[in-house]
Amino acid sequence: MPADLTERLATLFQWIDPGPDTSHLVSDISGWWRDPAVLAELGPALVAPYRAARPTVVLAPAVTGLLLGPLAATALGVGFVAAHKHGDGRLPAGPLTWAQTPPDYRGRRVDLAVRDRHLGPDDRVLVVDDWVRTGAQLRALYDICAVRGAEVLGTAVVAVDCPPDVAADLRITGLIDAADLPT
Ligand SMILES: O=P(O)(O)OC[C@H]1O[C@H](OP(=O)(O)OP(=O)(O)O)[C@H](O)[C@@H]1O
Numbered sequence: 001m002p003a004d005l006t007e008r009l010a011t012l013f014q015w016i017d018p019g020p021d022t023s024h025l026v027s028d029i030s031g032w033w034r035d036p037a038v039l040a041e042l043g044p045a046l047v048a049p050y051r052a053a054r055p056t057v058v059l060a061p062a063v064t065g066l067l068l069g070p071l072a073a074t075a076l077g078v079g080f081v082a083a084h085k086h087g088d089g090r091l092p093a094g095p096l097t098w099a100q101t102p103p104d105y106r107g108r109r110v111d112l113a114v115r116d117r118h119l120g121p122d123d124r125v126l127v128v129d130d131w132v133r134t135g136a137q138l139r140a141l142y143d144i145c146a147v148r149g150a151e152v153l154g155t156a157v158v159a160v161d162c163p164p165d166v167a168a169d170l171r172i173t174g175l176i177d178a179a180d181l182p183t
């Protein structure tokens with residue numbers, strides 16, 4: 001993890017109390033996008049561990065992945081594929097491959113879909129996301145890649161908040177350990 005970037009990610013992060021109707025704090029990562037130097041460095045830092053494996057495409061889930069994925073893809077000079085969530089009202093038309101997640105960090109099972117024409121057997125896929133807790137969404141993305149015959153190289157996230165065995169199993173690299181974010 002690049003030490004200077006990691007430090008700035010921590011400085012720009014906040015936990016927010018959404019108000020009296022909510023029992024838990026929510027993460028606010030908007031400061032990462034607002035800082036021009038961090039925004040410019042995120043893509044190159046995320047993809048650095050995977051360059052040698054020559055990914056052909058970056059895959060990321062809605063909604064935050066739609067921001068981070070293209071930063072990573074442009075850093076590599078490859079294209080970007082979005083994974084859409086059922087229920088967000090913006091399902092794409094045409095042939096799709098679906099997978100359902102195990103229960104995620106909110107206890108939800110999420111249905112994710114990827115356009116078939118954008119992912120295939122010639123692809124070596126780098127998955128990108130902002131945060132990983134249970135790995136549920138990543139597992140569904142890996143399932144979709146398997147159905148499409150694409151090879152998953154691993155996942156690059158900003159904040160690693162999962163047990164080490166999950167990180168090892170899913171080949172996750174990160175820019176900051178969530179334990180190092182301010183409380
Ligand atoms: O490891 P997991 O338990 O799967 O949790 C991590 C996922 O959950 C968050 O997304 P969320 O569904 O909250 O969507 P968002 O990007 O719209 O915030 C985060 O962006 C990851 O995709």
Ligand SMILES: Nc1ncnc2[nH]cnc12
Nearest residue numbers: 026027105130131132133
């Ligand atoms: N964005 C996020 N994704 C997963 N787990 C989280 N915990 C706090 N914020 C989170």
